[in-house]
Amino acid sequence: MINDNNIPDRDDDIYGYEKIDRYNPELIESLSGHYKEVLSLLGEHPGREGLLKTPERVAKAMLYLTQGYDANPKEILNSALFKEEYSQMVIVKDIEVYSMCEHHMLPFFGKAHIAYIPNGYVVGLSKIPRVVDAYSRRLQVQERLTNEIRDCIQDALQPVGVGVVLECRHLCMCMRGVQKQNSVTTTSAFSGGFFQEKTRAEFLNLISQKLS
Ligand SMILES: Nc1nc2c(ncn2[C@@H]2O[C@H](COP(=O)(O)OP(=O)(O)OP(=O)(O)O)[C@@H](O)[C@H]2O)c(=O)[nH]1
Numbered sequence: 001m002i003n004d005n006n007i008p009d010r011d012d013d014i015y016g017y018e019k020i021d022r023y024n025p026e027l028i029e030s031l032s033g034h035y036k037e038v039l040s041l042l043g044e045h046p047g048r049e050g051l052l053k054t055p056e057r058v059a060k061a062m063l064y065l066t067q068g069y070d071a072n073p074k075e076i077l078n079s080a081l082f083k084e085e086y087s088q089m090v091i092v093k094d095i096e097v098y099s100m101c102e103h104h105m106l107p108f109f110g111k112a113h114i115a116y117i118p119n120g121y122v123v124g125l126s127k128i129p130r131v132v133d134a135y136s137r138r139l140q141v142q143e144r145l146t147n148e149i150r151d152c153i154q155d156a157l158q159p160v161g162v163g164v165v166l167e168c169r170h171l172c173m174c175m176r177g178v179q180k181q182n183s184v185t186t187t188s189a190f191s192g193g194f195f196q197e198k199t200r201a202e203f204l205n206l207i208s209q210k211l212s
């Protein structure tokens with residue numbers, strides 16, 4: 001249930017949802033109505049006890065999973081730029097990615113490895129995973145997600161270059177369709193200095209190393 005201040009009542013938070021701006025009461029009500037209809041069309045009985053709150057739960061879950069539409073990724077990076085004369089590669093690797101493919105609206109998930117070479121400015125490290133979330137919490141294809149992350153970092157930081165590698169499993173390929181349980185899709189996007197063989201090799205080498 002949503003109270004007058006647009007904040008889910010405390011009792012409702014037992015499902016672990018964060019309080020996010022997208023929890024707009026009218027939107028939740030409208031989505032819930034549609035999901036109730038979907039349950040019926042799928043052959044379920046939305047009136048049975050276990051499903052009574054399901055349409056509302058699904059509505060909130062989908063709003064959570066698509067909250068990237070409300071984010072401004074470039075602004076996220078611009079909010080924490082620091083002048084710093086560090087000119088070596090900065091890598092944030094093993095960033096968890098959770099997204100949904102735009103074809104089936106089923107999850108794809110895995111890891112992102114992101115590097116840039118500063119050009120006078122470094123960015124607050126936490127902002128890099130935040131940018132990943134801002135683009136992945138939308139309906140996506142892995143290739144576009146990879147490019148969007150690269151372009152955003154390149155635009156905001158104007159670094160010497162950016163490298164992005166994503167490794168994901170797509171549930172639309174596991175639990176339906178071709179049903180390949182172990183296939184992993186790798187995508188990459190580079191800019192500037194990362195087109196140089198040596199720089200790219202350093203990045204790929206460092207992300208493949210395990211922490212000791
Ligand atoms: N390139 C790309 N394809 C994706 C991604 N996520 C899902 N797909 C693919 O999108 C394609 C959609 O193909 P369609 O033939 O229109 O859909 P479909 O009949 O459900 O295809 P199957 O999954 O092969 O059963 C499938 O091949 C999916 O594997 C992604 O991130 N990138």
Ligand SMILES: [Zn+2]
Pocket residue numbers: 101102103104105106170172173
């Ligand atoms: Zn899919």
